[in-house]
Amino acid sequence: MECHITTEAAQLPRRLRAAHRTWPHLAGAVALAAACVGWVAPATAQSKFPDHTINYIIPFAPGGESDIAARLQEPFFKKYAGVTVAIQYRTGAGGATAWAQLNNMENTGYTIMGTNLPHIVLQPMQKGSGYDTDDLQNVYWFQYTPDALIVPAASPYKTLKELVDYAKKNPAKLTVGGTGTASGNQVAQVRFDKIAGIKTTYVPFKGTGAVNTALLGHHVDASWGYTTVRLGLGDQVRCLAVAMPARHPAIPDCPTFKELGYDMIGGVYRGVAVPKTTPKDIQERLSTILGQINKDPEFIKQMEKAGFSMVDVDLAGMTAFMAKMKKELVPAAQSLGLKP
Amino acid sequence: MTPVDFLLGALSVNNLLLSLLGVAAGIVIGALPGLTATMAVAVLVPFTFGMNAASGLIMLGAIYMGAIYGGSYSAILLNTPGTPSAIATTFEGYPMAKRGDGDLALTLACLVSVFGGLFGAFALLLIAPPMAQFALRFGPVEYFWFAVFGLTLIASLGEESMLKSLIGCCLGLLLAMIGLAEVGGDVRFTGGTSLLLGGIDIVAALIGLYCVPVLIDLVATPKPHLETSKHGAGFRLHDAMGVILRGKFNLMRSSVIGTIVGILPGAGGSIAAIVAYAEAKRGAKEGDGWGHGNPQGIVATESANNATVGGGLIPTLVLGIPGTPVDAVILGALLVQGIRVGPSLFSEQSSVSYVFMYGLIIATLIMLPVGLLLGRYAFKLIISIPKEVLTPAVAFMTILGSFAINNDANNVVQMVLLGGIGWVLGRFGFSVTPVVLGIILESIAESGFVQAYIIGGARGSLAGEFLGNPISMVIIGLIILSVVYATIRGRKRGSVNG
Amino acid sequence: MPAAEQVKRDVPGIVISAIVFGIGVLVLVEAQEFSPMGSIFPRTVAAIMMVFCAAYMIVAWRRPQPAGVGEQGSSLRRVGLFAVMLLWSIAFSTVGFLTTSVIAYAAITLLATYGRWTASRVASRLVAGIAILALFYLLFKVALHVPLPSGWLL
Numbered sequence: 001m002e003c004h005i006t007t008e009a010a011q012l013p014r015r016l017r018a019a020h021r022t023w024p025h026l027a028g029a030v031a032l033a034a035a036c037v038g039w040v041a042p043a044t045a046q047s048k049f050p051d052h053t054i055n056y057i058i059p060f061a062p063g064g065e066s067d068i069a070a071r072l073q074e075p076f077f078k079k080y081a082g083v084t085v086a087i088q089y090r091t092g093a094g095g096a097t098a099w100a101q102l103n104n105m106e107n108t109g110y111t112i113m114g115t116n117l118p119h120i121v122l123q124p125m126q127k128g129s130g131y132d133t134d135d136l137q138n139v140y141w142f143q144y145t146p147d148a149l150i151v152p153a154a155s156p157y158k159t160l161k162e163l164v165d166y167a168k169k170n171p172a173k174l175t176v177g178g179t180g181t182a183s184g185n186q187v188a189q190v191r192f193d194k195i196a197g198i199k200t201t202y203v204p205f206k207g208t209g210a211v212n213t214a215l216l217g218h219h220v221d222a223s224w225g226y227t228t229v230r231l232g233l234g235d236q237v238r239c240l241a242v243a244m245p246a247r248h249p250a251i252p253d254c255p256t257f258k259e260l261g262y263d264m265i266g267g268v269y270r271g272v273a274v275p276k277t278t279p280k281d282i283q284e285r286l287s288t289i290l291g292q293i294n295k296d297p298e299f300i301k302q303m304e305k306a307g308f309s310m311v312d313v314d315l316a317g318m319t320a321f322m323a324k325m326k327k328e329l330v331p332a333a334q335s336l337g338l339k340p
Numbered sequence: 341m342t343p344v345d346f347l348l349g350a351l352s353v354n355n356l357l358l359s360l361l362g363v364a365a366g367i368v369i370g371a372l373p374g375l376t377a378t379m380a381v382a383v384l385v386p387f388t389f390g391m392n393a394a395s396g397l398i399m400l401g402a403i404y405m406g407a408i409y410g411g412s413y414s415a416i417l418l419n420t421p422g423t424p425s426a427i428a429t430t431f432e433g434y435p436m437a438k439r440g441d442g443d444l445a446l447t448l449a450c451l452v453s454v455f456g457g458l459f460g461a462f463a464l465l466l467i468a469p470p471m472a473q474f475a476l477r478f479g480p481v482e483y484f485w486f487a488v489f490g491l492t493l494i495a496s497l498g499e500e501s502m503l504k505s506l507i508g509c510c511l512g513l514l515l516a517m518i519g520l521a522e523v524g525g526d527v528r529f530t531g532g533t534s535l536l537l538g539g540i541d542i543v544a545a546l547i548g549l550y551c552v553p554v555l556i557d558l559v560a561t562p563k564p565h566l567e568t569s570k571h572g573a574g575f576r577l578h579d580a581m582g583v584i585l586r587g588k589f590n591l592m593r594s595s596v597i598g599t600i601v602g603i604l605p606g607a608g609g610s611i612a613a614i615v616a617y618a619e620a621k622r623g624a625k626e627g628d629g630w631g632h633g634n635p636q637g638i639v640a641t642e643s644a645n646n647a648t649v650g651g652g653l654i655p656t657l658v659l660g661i662p663g664t665p666v667d668a669v670i671l672g673a674l675l676v677q678g679i680r681v682g683p684s685l686f687s688e689q690s691s692v693s694y695v696f697m698y699g700l701i702i703a704t705l706i707m708l709p710v711g712l713l714l715g716r717y718a719f720k721l722i723i724s725i726p727k728e729v730l731t732p733a734v735a736f737m738t739i740l741g742s743f744a745i746n747n748d749a750n751n752v753v754q755m756v757l758l759g760g761i762g763w764v765l766g767r768f769g770f771s772v773t774p775v776v777l778g779i780i781l782e783s784i785a786e787s788g789f790v791q792a793y794i795i796g797g798a799r800g801s802l803a804g805e806f807l808g809n810p811i812s813m814v815i816i817g818l819i820i821l822s823v824v825y826a827t828i829r830g831r832k833r834g835s836v837n838g
Numbered sequence: 839m840p841a842a843e844q845v846k847r848d849v850p851g852i853v854i855s856a857i858v859f860g861i862g863v864l865v866l867v868e869a870q871e872f873s874p875m876g877s878i879f880p881r882t883v884a885a886i887m888m889v890f891c892a893a894y895m896i897v898a899w900r901r902p903q904p905a906g907v908g909e910q911g912s913s914l915r916r917v918g919l920f921a922v923m924l925l926w927s928i929a930f931s932t933v934g935f936l937t938t939s940v941i942a943y944a945a946i947t948l949l950a951t952y953g954r955w956t957a958s959r960v961a962s963r964l965v966a967g968i969a970i971l972a973l974f975y976l977l978f979k980v981a982l983h984v985p986l987p988s989g990w991l992l
Contacts (some may be wrong), residue, residue, distance in 0.1 A: 029521065038440060053983075055983070056984055057747075061665060061669055062378065062382040062665075062668065062669045062672065063662060063665070063667075063668030064348070064384075064668070064670045064672075065672075068672050068675055069803045070512070071385070071386075071672065071676050074386065075389070086745055087386075088981035088983060088985065089382065089746065089747075090746045090747050091521070091538070091746055092537065092539065092541075092746060092748070093519060093520040093537040093538045093539070094520065094522060096520065096534070096537055097534070097537055097538035097748065098744075099750075100534040100537070111985075112379055118444040126525070126527060127527055128530055128532055128533070128534060128537060129530075129537065130533075130534020131534070131758070142390020142613040164921075169635065170796055173798055173800075174798070175795050175798050175799070179519075179521060179522075180522050180523070180525075181522065181524055181525030182525050196656060201794060201795075201797070201798035202794075203480075203522065203791050203794050203795055204522070204523045204524065204525075204787075204790075204791070205791065206523055206783065206787050207522075207605075207789070208666065209605050209606065209661050210605065210606060211660050212659070212660070212661045212786075213475065213476060213479075213606075213655075213661050214479055214480065214791075216476050216659060216661070217477060217479055218477035219480060219795065220795065221480030232660045232671075232681075233659070233660050233676070233682070234658075234660065234680060234681075234684070235682070235684075236682065236683070237375065245374075247706070264590070292639055298798050305678065306675055306676075312701075317832060332758045362965070369910045375982075379982075383982055383983070432931060442978050455951075478963055501851075501894070503890055503893055503894040503897065504894065505969065506890045507855065507858055507887060507890045507891055507894060509885060510883050510884075510887030510890065511858060511861075511887065513879075513883045514861070514865060514880065514883055514884065514887070517879065517880055518864070521876055524873065524876040525873070525876070526872045526875075526877075527874030528868070528869075528872060528876065529868060529880075534967070536872060536938065539856050552920075552923065555919060555923075556916045556919050556920060557911070557916070559912075559915045559916065559949045559950045560910070560911030560915050560920070561910060561911070561912070562952035562953070570865070589841070593903035614869045654916070721982065727950050727951075727952075728947050728951040728952075728963060729963060729966045729967070729970070730949065730950075731919075731946055731947075731949070731950035732942075732943045732944075732946035732947045732967070733970045733971075733982070735923060735942070735943075735944075735946050736943055736971065737940060737974065738923075739923070739926060739930070739939070739942075740974055740978050740984075740986075743984065744978060744982065747984060747985055749930065749931035749987065750925075752927040753927045753928055755923075756920075756923045756924050756927045757924070757928075759923070760920050760924070763916075763920070764854075765854070767850075768848075768850040768851050769848070769851055769910065770851075770854065777933055782879075785879075786879045787937040789879070790875055790878075792920045793875070794875075802973075827983065828847070
């Protein structure tokens with residue numbers, strides 16, 4: 001009940017602005033009456049939020065990267081926010097089902113949802129996705145799984161150079177698996193093909209499990225996955241290169257594309273969004289909490305061990321970051337036949 | 341460490357208690373339509389983080405095993421598979437319950453579930469690494485042919501008109517195409533709204549197609565839901581043992597099928613049970629009351645689906661590739677615990693994984709008394725509750741359950757609408773089972789086909805891709821046999837009728 | 839049952855086949871907009887399905903079968919139950935899960951009741967209803983963290 005009152009109060013200033021436009025005469029009186037409430041509201045919201053369990057919705061099936069990252073965050077919510085989180089799943093259409101519904105959910109800050117890049121940029125370019133990229137109010141991007149080109153351990157390609165040489169001589173012969181169509185993996189494939197001047201054949205699979213089976217069984221020659229895939233499969237696979245600025249601490253034997261002469265950095269970013277109408281101060285509080293969790297050394301250690309890489313994009317830097325990502329994805333989207 | 345140490349590790353009082361708790365919780369959750377094994381395990385994962393790794397895993401394994409078995413309760417008593425794995429259990433289980441043999445069906449389900457569960461768990465313990473290599477031989481083409489084989493089994497399932505079954509199956513295939521195709525990227529048959537973008541949820545479809553028609557017919561007459569047992573709701577262990585002894589071969593074959601299908605990532609308990617059922621029916625003589633409550637049907641389906649638990653854990657633990665959605669959650673829990681899976685887990689005799697495997701075997705054994713007891717109470721409850729309490733309670737559960745799958749209200753509307761369609765179809769001789777089979781197999785068939793087509797195109801030989809490997813040829817052989825068998829049997833039946 | 843001996847054409851089956859045939863046509867029309875890869879399956883399945891439908895219509899017309907047992911019981915109650923569940927599923931997210939559930943539960947209880955209401959029967963059903971609603975509501979909402987929508991009311 002308490003939280004309900006504070007949120008109402010937190011919304012007041014905005015309502016006042018609306019009132020000001022429509023009924024100028026009334027506005028003065030209302031402003032006077034609300035002034036005291038408005039005055040204390042941000043402070044109360046700041047100190048009181050959150051005071052009970054936060055619902056953390058994952059738009060993917062349990063067991064995936066988004067779920068694992070959220071599970072690792074879970075204990076740290078208790079540490080920095082003093083409340084528990086309840087992780088829920090709402091799967092469908094590669095996340096689109098959940099994202100299309102986010103703005104209809106309660107805007108108290110107690111409902112937060114995982115978001116993924118490039119999904120939320122590419123999906124709205126297809127018909128009927130039910131949302132626009134700008135509909136999602138992201139409050140924090142906290143990690144990314146860098147793209148990695150992976151081959152089975154018994155593969156004839158020992159290095160990235162050998163694979164690129166083969167692909168150059170045999171256009172479209174090399175099959176490369178990945179999850180989904182017009183997904184993060186396919187973006188990586190078209191980007192690298194362009195940079196390296198090669199042509200490979202992308203084979204979409206339903207989920208990481210399916211593509212890994214095909215990879216280990218040599219049904220595809222290679223796969224576009226993430227650092228997490230290399231760590232999950234261990235020595236059964238070889239990582240030819242990762243799309244990071246520097247080598248990943250958990251897989252030091254895997255070179256970066258940059259080292260090998262290909263200017264490619266990218267991956268799937270994961271963050272948290274809230275319904276658009278969630279009060280600004282609550283959004284900021286969430287952003288602060290997620291930032292504190294993200295800087296906890298113990299949390300960083302666990303995340304890196306699982307193959308994640310940390311990033312920190314908070315609410316203040318969100319607009320600039322999203323604009324940059326959208327611009328970066330335009331060429332890839334065009335090669336995939338999508339209209340930006 | 342020796343196996344005895346692992347066994348003793350699994351046998352600690354703490355672990356035994358957790359197994360008991362996990363099995364009981366799993367059975368209850370599995371019995372409620374809409375609460376699947378995946379959800380049961382996902383909800384309880386956080387509780388395991390406070391425990392040591394082996395205990396946490398044992399509890400998850402116990403829940404998993406219990407939930408797959410628990411699905412048979414609602415399948416038998418309400419004609420509603422509690423989890424997708426129990427679809428085929430409705431075929432013979434519900435008719436048995438209707439005629440007053442619900443107690444026998446539940447006892448039988450418990451005994452053969454324990455057997456199948458042990459079979460799968462021992463396969464995991466003893467022959468996991470080579471079996472995992474077998475799973476890897478299954479590529480896109482093999483999955484495509486496997487799904488086609490699954491579709492030919494319809495011929496052995498339906499008692500009604502074959503053409504009607506085939507029409508239903510096509511309808512199911514088309515229903516499953518609604519929404520965004522993750523392989524291919526097309527948005528199909530959504531009518532332009534985002535409501536159908538996620539497609540039809542399989543669990544929502546199951547609840548609707550199987551349970552809503554039962555509810556609709558339940559209110560129409562004052563007759564009781566099930567016949568009361570002539571045997572005073574006992575365990576009927578003696579009768580059940582008789583059925584099992586007569587079906588020894590069926591039990592073994594079904595457990596093998598369950599283990600093998602479980603090993604194939606993406607197939608799952610529902611398909612395993614349907615394949616085992618079809619094979620049992622094919623192996624039996626004509627007549628024998630199949631479709632009208634033949635207990636051998638339960639022997640086949642419940643041993644097969646519980647065998648997939650151990651089978652599905654094989655690629656999960658050996659390769660790090662989850663065999664079923666539940667395995668994906670367990671794999672995630674392992675990762676969060678900081679345990680690396682992979683072949684080394686077996687060669688290095690890692691204590692955690694071996695304690696887990698022995699724990700799974702112990703949990704399955706614990707399921708025997710717990711399952712018998714809970715089954716008896718469930719049976720007594722359902723037959724003693726008056727209709728005007730049972731109907732609204734079950735209706736409430738279908739609404740809750742179909743919402744809980746994805747926390748999505750759209751799934752609930754889908755469930756009710758499909759329920760209405762299912763009733764109309766069933767009333768006029770179109771069984772819903774071919775529809776469900778179509779829904780389940782569509783994505784395996786289509787993604788396998790599309791992938792094989794792309795790969796074959798890249799390698800420059802489509803025919804070689806689709807036909808040129810030993811496993812494909814074996815499956816194609818099975819498909820031909822299956823079709824030939826169905827045609828011969830169809831002729832026979834036709835000549836009898838005509 | 840004298841009707842069991844009677845031989846009849848399966849008219850409802852023919853009607854359903856015709857409807858499904860129509861669905862096949864719609865699928866073929868819509869599949870024209872899909873990518874080549876995404877249209878192979880819908881087209882093939884729709885075409886095969888239409889063949890089966892046509893075959894069934896011909897067989898059922900030419901070869902009447904022994905008529906099965908007719909529908910028993912109250913059609914009104916059947917329609918009533920379906921209508922209640924449909925309204926329930928559509929309304930609960932806006933109106934509120936608990937409110938709609940209580941109303942729908944009561945309605946279905948009435949639909950499923952045969953015989954006379956006595957005071958003790960009313961009381962026992964009331965207690966059972968409240969217990970079942972409370973138990974499952976709390977199980978899902980509290981123990982399983984399912985966000986059951988509160989809507990306008992509750």
